[in-house]
Amino acid sequence: MQYVKDWYEFCSTKNNYNGEGTALTIGVFDGVHRGHTALLEAIKRTALRTVVVTFDKNPEELLFKHKRNRINTLRQKYNYLKSKNIDDIIVIDFSHEFSKIRGDVFIRTLIDKLNIKHLCLGQDFRCGYNLDTDIDTISGLFYNVVNIEIVEDVRYKDNKISSSLIRKEIEKGNLLLVNELLGREYCFDFYGIEPDSFEEYIVFPVEKIVQVMPPKGKYYVDITHNMCDFYPSMMRIEEKGVFFDKKNIQDTSIAEVRIKYTL
Numbered sequence: 183m184q185y186v187k188d189w190y191e192f193c194s195t196k197n198n199y200n201g202e203g204t205a206l207t208i209g210v211f212d213g214v215h216r217g218h219t220a221l222l223e224a225i226k227r228t229a230l231r232t233v234v235v236t237f238d239k240n241p242e243e244l245l246f247k248h249k250r251n252r253i254n255t256l257r258q259k260y261n262y263l264k265s266k267n268i269d270d271i272i273v274i275d276f277s278h279e280f281s282k283i284r285g286d287v288f289i290r291t292l293i294d295k296l297n298i299k300h301l302c303l304g305q306d307f308r309c310g311y312n313l314d315t316d317i318d319t320i321s322g323l324f325y326n327v328v329n330i331e332i333v334e335d336v337r338y339k340d341n342k343i344s345s346s347l348i349r350k351e352i353e354k355g356n357l358l359l360v361n362e363l364l365g366r367e368y369c370f371d372f373y374g375i376e377p378d379s380f381e382e383y384i385v386f387p388v389e390k391i392v393q394v395m396p397p398k399g400k401y402y403v404d405i406t407h408n409m410c411d412f413y414p415s416m417m418r419i420e421e422k423g424v425f426f427d428k429k430n431i432q433d434t435s436i437a438e439v440r441i442k443y444t445l
């Protein structure tokens with residue numbers, strides 16, 4: 183993974199892909215849901231080196247100060263992308279300064295820096311300051327330097343699958359639907375979070391959670407302490423945070439919790 187803290191420094195360094203063309207896609211990719219997977223599969227279908235350009239946070243988290251709006255932590259997003267056998271993952275620090283760059287300038291820079299030969303985007307892709315650049319603009323400007331593939335929307339029944347739809351369904355507690363839209367179970371990432379420990383319970387307080395919270399209630403879950411062995415257990419969500427009964431867990435250092443369904 184390459185982490186781009188300073189966009190201007192990234193622009194001024196040499197192209198690492200001299201001679202080797204890339205197939206690339208860009209996006210927030212929160213959830214790495216089934217729609218995103220279609221883009222990843224499209225770049226994999228080429229014989230080129232595959233690159234995903236993404237951001238370290240959801241733009242609205244920074245621009246509109248939305249809290250607890252992530253489907254994934256950055257750690258999970260990276261792991262999900264990696265599990266699709268993407269060669270390189272470039273994560274840009276989405277800062278106020280970065281958000282003011284024009285979309286055409288951003289795309290032009292990526293084409294030059296990363297030697298893009300094939301660019302896959304969804305139909306509603308937009309980027310740049312105040313979302314100034316859409317796929318028609320990109321196709322018009324760059325059709326003669328890069329092969330642009332617009333991937334059709336992946337839908338579930340009447341709806342286009344999207345991170346926004348999934349966030350809404352998590353908040354409503356429709357975990358079975360959420361898991362269907364994601365193509366995997368919605369998973370809390372508690373890796374590196376120190377829980378509060380009481381006699382009977384261990385509790386992850388809401389202030390420490392950056393992911394979207396399902397409604398209060400009891401949930402069937404699978405827990406892991408070491409990222410490989412998951413076992414079935416129960417979780418309770420309350421106003422104050424996420425509770426686990428010590429009787430039902432093997433260790434207090436919980437790493438990830440896959441949420442299966444509401445009780």
Ligand SMILES: Cc1cc2nc3c(=O)[nH]c(=O)nc-3n(C[C@H](O)[C@H](O)[C@H](O)COP(=O)(O)O)c2cc1C
Nearest residue numbers: 209210241280281283288307308309310311312313
């Ligand atoms: C250079 C650049 C500037 C951006 N500026 C803004 C902005 O001013 N306002 C905004 O809401 N999003 C901005 N975005 C983020 C886009 O909204 C969008 O989330 C991003 O391009 C990824 O596309 P996706 O949402 O289809 O994943 C910017 C993105 C880029 C690459």
Ligand SMILES: Nc1ncnc2c1ncn2[C@@H]1O[C@H](COP(=O)(O)OP(=O)(O)OP(=O)(O)O)[C@@H](O)[C@H]1O
Nearest residue numbers: 209210211217303304306307335336343344345346
């Ligand atoms: N259902 C889908 N089918 C095909 N492509 C998709 C789908 N959803 C998103 N994409 C594409 O994936 C890329 C990344 O999109 P983005 O991360 O904004 O996802 P999103 O689910 O649309 O998020 P949000 O709901 O927050 O707008 C974009 O090119 C977008 O057009």
